[in-house]
Amino acid sequence: MAEVIPPRSGVAFELRRGQRLRVVDPEGEQVADLLAYNREDIGEVISSGRSLDYASSIFLSTGDALYSNRSRVMLRIAEDEVGRHDFLLTPCSAEMFRIIYGETQPHRGCFGNLAEALAPWGVRADDIPTAFNVFMNVRVDGDSGKLRVDPPLSRAGDSTTFVAEMDLVIGLTACSAGQSNNFRYKPIHYEILDGG
Ligand SMILES: [Zn+2]
Numbered sequence: 001m002a003e004v005i006p007p008r009s010g011v012a013f014e015l016r017r018g019q020r021l022r023v024v025d026p027e028g029e030q031v032a033d034l035l036a037y038n039r040e041d042i043g044e045v046i047s048s049g050r051s052l053d054y055a056s057s058i059f060l061s062t063g064d065a066l067y068s069n070r071s072r073v074m075l076r077i078a079e080d081e082v083g084r085h086d087f088l089l090t091p092c093s094a095e096m097f098r099i100i101y102g103e104t105q106p107h108r109g110c111f112g113n114l115a116e117a118l119a120p121w122g123v124r125a126d127d128i129p130t131a132f133n134v135f136m137n138v139r140v141d142g143d144s145g146k147l148r149v150d151p152p153l154s155r156a157g158d159s160t161t162f163v164a165e166m167d168l169v170i171g172l173t174a175c176s177a178g179q180s181n182n183f184r185y186k187p188i189h190y191e192i193l194d195g196g
Contacts, residue, residue, distance in 0.1 A: 002189035005032070010113030010173035012121065014039060015164045015192060020078060022161045023134050023172065024189040025154040031180040032188040033091045033110040033131035034162075035118070035171035036066065036074045042123055042169065044068045046075075048087045048130035058140065060087060066132055066162070074168060075132075079161040082154045086136035088147070091128065092177035101178075110173040121169045131171075134160055136180050151182035161193075 002024060005011055010033070015021055023032050038044035050067040052058055060066070061083045066075040090096075091114055097106030115125040135152040174188040175181055 002191045005172060005174040005188040005190065007174050007185040007187055008107060008113070008176040010110060010117045010171060012114075012117035012169060012171045013192070015168045015170050017164050017167050018195060020161050020163050020193040021075075021170065022159050022191040022193060024157065024159040024191070025082075025135055025152070026156060026189045027186045028154055028156040028158070029151045029182045029184070030154070030186040030188055031136040031152060031175035031177075032134040032190075033114065033171070033173045033175060034134050035114060035128065035131050036068075037118070037121065037123060037169040038068065038074070039167035039169050042121055042127065044070050044072070045127065045129055046132060048132070052087060058088060060085060060132075065165075069129075073165045075162040075164055077160065078163045079159075081158045082135055082152070082160055084135070084137050084153045085160070086133040086138040087130065088138060089130065089133060089136070089149075091131050091173070092175060092180070096177070107176050109176045113173050113176070114171040118169065118171045123169070123171075133175075133180070136175070149179040152180070
């Protein structure tokens with residue numbers, strides 16, 4: 001039975017080594033920001049820079065590993081029905097909505113949602129790095145380096161499944177940024193599956 005993350009919110013939970021996390025886009029074109037911390041030492045955290053470096057690619061999919069800042073594998077992508085995710089951009093935040101969207105009363109975004117959800121494990125806002133943005137579709141012009149955020153390629157019911165390679169604390173959101181979900185804020189579903 002899938003858990004539901006309501007629109008523009010986030011959750012945190014523990015994921016044991018060997019368990020699988022299935023992230024589902026129930027309605028299509030929604031993004032889920034994913035963070036991972038070592039359950040035993042939250043100073044060890046998911047690292048975009050190391051993961052992209054070791055994969056020699058900015059696009060990760062089935063079989064690719066999400067590394068920590070200590071170069072250990074935290075999660076591996078076990079199954080991927082979408083095949084396009086982002087690992088370049090930081091979680092959306094009140095500051096981002098101000099700077100890019102010009103909003104004067106901005107939502108706290110995935111950043112604020114993650115900070116609140118992860119606080120019980122001792123994670124501070126300053127400990128939040130670039131998230132693995134499940135289903136986020138960031139197009140990159142290879143020559144100019146220009147980025148463009150397009151609607152996700154995920155369709156209703158599509159999922160991506162990760163397997164934990166260490167005991168983890170996970171942060172997961174239903175993204176609050178209009179650009180990343182075609183300006184229709186939607187929920188995200190997830191399931192924790194044992195073994196396999
Ligand atoms: Zn977001």
